Amino acid sequence: xxxxxxxxxxxxxxxxxxxxxxxxxxxxxxxxxxxxxxxxxxxxxxxxxxxxxxxxxxxxxxxxxxxxxxxxxxxxxxxxxxxxxxxxxxxxxxxxxxxxxxxxxxxxxxxxxxxxxxxxxxxxxxxxxxxxxxxxxxxxxxxxxxxxxxxxxxxxxxxxxxxxxxxxxxxxxxxxxxxxxxxxxxxxxxxxxxxxxxxxxxxxxxx
DNA sequence: TGCCAGGCCCTCTTTAGGGCCTT
Numbered sequence: 001x002x003x004x005x006x007x008x009x010x011x012x013x014x015x016x017x018x019x020x021x022x023x024x025x026x027x028x029x030x031x032x033x034x035x036x037x038x039x040x041x042x043x044x045x046x047x048x049x050x051x052x053x054x055x056x057x058x059x060x061x062x063x064x065x066x067x068x069x070x071x072x073x074x075x076x077x078x079x080x081x082x083x084x085x086x087x088x089x090x091x092x093x094x095x096x097x098x099x100x101x102x103x104x105x106x107x108x109x110x111x112x113x114x115x116x117x118x119x120x121x122x123x124x125x126x127x128x129x130x131x132x133x134x135x136x137x138x139x140x141x142x143x144x145x146x147x148x149x150x151x152x153x154x155x156x157x158x159x160x161x162x163x164x165x166x167x168x169x170x171x172x173x174x175x176x177x178x179x180x181x182x183x184x185x186x187x188x189x190x191x192x193x194x195x196x197x198x199x200x201x202x203x204x205x206x207x
Numbered sequence: 208t209g210c211c212a213g214g215c216c217c218t219c220t221t222t223a224g225g226g227c228c229t230t
Binding site for chain 2: 009010011013014015016017018019021024053054057058089090091092093094095097098116118119122130131132133149193196207
């Protein structure tokens, strides 16, 4: 699909699938030409209790998970949802490793490439106090109800941040944009995210 | 029982260490 992107966020039992941690919620929004056209949200039952820390951190209780669909069923549906799209997450390496781990358990895979709003923001917003999602939302004056650490809300906020970041990148590109311009190319975003911070200004100036 | 990640990025770097991010 042309110029489409799925912004996703996992809530999990911990930090490392290699240490046995599992996903407990997935939230995502689909952007086409920068506009939200669809969303996905589901709790999933990982088959074991989550810690009190995770219950407090996410607001997702063991009681809520007890009645949720199992991970395999949810991830089958989510794999269909992301099919054919590139993917975006805040600190994408985290969400990518859980996506990879959960899909490996059901023998599914995806073709899209990840881009990371955290790495991009470190280059575009070098004056931000820090690059936590909540901080960047406040830094850019984005309106929200503050329900961080739930998957759909975090995905929605990441999508809003992404929309603002694209506008800010476009503003820096300025007159380099042609009349046939249809949005910041995904390849340019990847290049920005992989360029050393000190060289980003030069990259944008030369585009 | 006790312990627990890992990629990115900066710097007092590269024969390394530590903070930032994600749950």
